[in-house]
Amino acid sequence: MIHSDTIIFGILAAILGILFFLRQRGGVWDKVFTFVPIILLAYLIPSLMVSFGVIDASESNLWTIAKDYFLTAALVLLTLSIDLRGILGLGPKALIMFFTATLGIVIGGPIALWTVAQFEPSIIAGEGPEAAWRGFATLAGSWIGGGANQTAMLEVYGYNIEQYGAMVAVDIVVANIWMAFLLYGAGMHERIDRWLGADASAIARLRDSMADYSAQVEKVPSANELIVLTGFTFGAVAFAHWSAGWLSYYFTSALGAEAVLASEFFWVVVMATTIGLAASFTKARELEGIGASKIGTVFIFLLVAVIGTKMDIFQLGDAPLFMAVGLIWMTIHSLLLLTVAKIVKAPFFFVAVGSKANVGGAASAPVVAGAFHPALAPVGVLLAVLGYALGTYGAILCAEMMRAVSGG
Numbered sequence: 001m002i003h004s005d006t007i008i009f010g011i012l013a014a015i016l017g018i019l020f021f022l023r024q025r026g027g028v029w030d031k032v033f034t035f036v037p038i039i040l041l042a043y044l045i046p047s048l049m050v051s052f053g054v055i056d057a058s059e060s061n062l063w064t065i066a067k068d069y070f071l072t073a074a075l076v077l078l079t080l081s082i083d084l085r086g087i088l089g090l091g092p093k094a095l096i097m098f099f100t101a102t103l104g105i106v107i108g109g110p111i112a113l114w115t116v117a118q119f120e121p122s123i124i125a126g127e128g129p130e131a132a133w134r135g136f137a138t139l140a141g142s143w144i145g146g147g148a149n150q151t152a153m154l155e156v157y158g159y160n161i162e163q164y165g166a167m168v169a170v171d172i173v174v175a176n177i178w179m180a181f182l183l184y185g186a187g188m189h190e191r192i193d194r195w196l197g198a199d200a201s202a203i204a205r206l207r208d209s210m211a212d213y214s215a216q217v218e219k220v221p222s223a224n225e226l227i228v229l230t231g232f233t234f235g236a237v238a239f240a241h242w243s244a245g246w247l248s249y250y251f252t253s254a255l256g257a258e259a260v261l262a263s264e265f266f267w268v269v270v271m272a273t274t275i276g277l278a279a280s281f282t283k284a285r286e287l288e289g290i291g292a293s294k295i296g297t298v299f300i301f302l303l304v305a306v307i308g309t310k311m312d313i314f315q316l317g318d319a320p321l322f323m324a325v326g327l328i329w330m331t332i333h334s335l336l337l338l339t340v341a342k343i344v345k346a347p348f349f350f351v352a353v354g355s356k357a358n359v360g361g362a363a364s365a366p367v368v369a370g371a372f373h374p375a376l377a378p379v380g381v382l383l384a385v386l387g388y389a390l391g392t393y394g395a396i397l398c399a400e401m402m403r404a405v406s407g408g
Contacts, residue, residue: 001053001054001055001056002054002055002056003055003056003059003060005060005061005062008055008057008060008062008309009062011049011055012046012062012302012305012306012309013302013305015042015045015046015305016042016301016302016305019038019041019042020038023038033187036184036187037183037184037186037187037188037371039183039186039187039301039304039367039370039371040180040183040184040187042301042304042305042308043179043180043183043304043305043307043308044180044308045308046305046306046308046309047176047308047309047310047311047312047313048313049309050308050309050310050311050312051311051312051313051314055309057309057310060309062306062309063306063307063309063310065306066302066303066306066307067265067303068237068241068268069237070299070300070302070303070306071299071303071366072236072237072240072241072268072269072272073233073234073236073237073296073299074296074297074299074300074303074366074377075269075272075273075276075366075378075381076232076233076236076237076240076272076275076276076279076296077233077276077292077293077295077296077299078276078292078293078296078297078300078366078370078374078377078378079272079273079275079276079277079279079280079378079381080276080279080280080284080285080287080288080292080293080296081210081213081214081280081285081288081292081293090202090203090206090379091202093344093346093347093350094350094353094354094379094383096340096344096346096350097337097340097341097346097350097351097353097354097355098350098353098354098357098358098383098386098387099354100336100337100340100341100354101333101337101354101355101357101358101359102144102358102387102390102394103336104332104333104334104336104337105140105143105144105329105333105358105359105394105398106140106144106394106397106398106401107332107336107398107401108328108329108330108332108333108336109136109139109140109329109398109399109401109402110398110401110402110404110405111328111329111332112325112326112328112329112332113132113133113136113325113402113405113406114405115328116321116324116325116328117405117406120321122321123321123325124405124406124407129158129159129160130160130163131159131403131406132321132322132325132406133399133402133403133405133406134157134158134159134160134399135159135160135163135164135166135167135322136167136325136399136402137153137156137157137159137395137396137398137399137402138150138153138154138157138159138164138167139167139170139171139326139329140153140394140395140398140399140402141153141154141391141392141395142171142175143171143175143333143358143359144358144387144390144391144394144395144398145358145361145387145390145391145392145394145395146263146265146266146361146384146387146391149391149392149395150171152391152392152395153392153395153396153399155257156396157399166319166322167322169319169322169323170319170322170323170325170326171326172310172311173311173312173313173323173326174323174326174327174329174330175330175359175360176307176310176311177311177313177327177330178330178333178334178355178359179307179356179359179360179364179368181334182352182355182356182368182371183368183371185348185351185352186348186349186352186368186371186372187371189347189348189349189352189372192348193347193348196338196341196342196345196346196347196348197342197345198341198345198346198347198348199345199347200347200349203347203349203372203376206376207372207373207376210293211373213288214288214289214293217286217288217289218288218289218291219289219290221289221290221291225290226290228287229287229290229291229292229295232279232284232287233292233295236272236275236276236279237272239271239275240267240268240271240272240275241264241268243267243271244264244265244266244267244268244270244271245264247261247264247267247271248262248263248264248266248267266385269381269384269385270385273378273381273382273385276378277378293374294374296374296377297370297374300366300367300370300374300377303367304367307364307367330359333355333359334355337351337354337355338351349369349372349376352368352369352371352372353365353368353369353376353379353380353383354383355368356368356369356380356384357380357383357384357386357387358387360384361384361387365380365381365383365384365387366378366380366381366384367380368380369381
């Protein structure tokens with residue numbers, strides 16, 4: 001089993017290199033990658049290597065690096081050439097699907113807990129800090145907002161910290177299985193859109209307008225220009241982290257450590273996105289001509305590969321009752337999304353991004369959005385920030401309903 005981060009990262013990069021080399025060859029590989037999207041393979045292969053014991057990422061620092069460097073840099077680079085007017089022109093269906101995703105998590109928790117309790121009443125038998133509903137409250141916080149909301153629910157409801165690891169396993173495994181389905185769907189979104197009866201023309205216009213802009217300003221970059229781009233990107237990354245530290249300190253002092261606004265990661269995402277958006281109104285937008293979004297896409301794929309190392313499919317056997325609740329919960333969430341999408345004729349893009357803006361937050365919403373087209377990644381970021389804002393409120397509502405189901 002490989003433990004070294006240096007070797008693991010090299011393996012992940014090599015996997016990506018091989019996948020893209022094969023796609024470049026065309027022929028039969030075009031059919032392979034049509035059936036199994038390349039971004040899904042970039043995610044699944046590392047997860048299978050973890051599951052079968054080839055690599056051990058349990059004590060790896062790669063996720064910290066990916067989150068703090070790759071994600072932050074990608075947010076800056078992918079928002080640099082954004083067409084903000086085009087995003088605003090996507091219409092109300094993006095928000096409809098986002099709030100549907102939130103509702104699916106809020107009502108899915110108590111329904112899933114009640115369903116499993118019909119077969120195994122012991123799951124609602126715990127009392128005090130041992131009560132399962134308190135643990136699932138942390139899951140609701142994570143699946144509506146993110147890590148900060150999850151921690152807030154742990155503090156608010158006082159779940160037994162010794163059993164908290166099982167909830168984290170449910171969070172990671174179930175959310176990542178759902179992400180695999182979404183990435184697969186992204187590769188065949190046109191077929192799904194036809195089934196939904198959806199008009200994806202606004203999304204296509206946004207994608208094409210950003211692609212056209214990239215083509216207009218594209219040129220062969222000099223070493224000087226690439227260094228300028230690197231300096232701008234990681235200078236922005238540094239400023240995002242520096243300002244996030246100060247903002248987190250201020251809101252921790254004002255609101256307490258459990259508040260969403262006290263989360264440093266929340267502010268890193270907000271500041272990186274803000275810097276990219278602000279720069280898109282200046283001449284810095286011309287950095288797209290030397291490959292800003294392409295480099296951002298590289299960071300996104302590296303992020304996807306690292307995320308893949310966080311899922312061990314064999315963890316499904318741990319705490320099976322908790323896993324059963326999590327799987328039923330996510331099924332309710334997904335069925336509600338698809339039902340509403342069919343009714344309002346929303347494109348699958350809004351289904352996928354609305355879901356991951358809740359369940360995955362800013363770490364994976366841009367990944368799923370970028371699976372449709374790199375230019376669309378900022379849509380995922382903007383919705384994920386909204387998820388952070390709603391996470392605590394939605395999780396409390398969900399938790400109180402689960403308390404009622406448990407008779408607590």
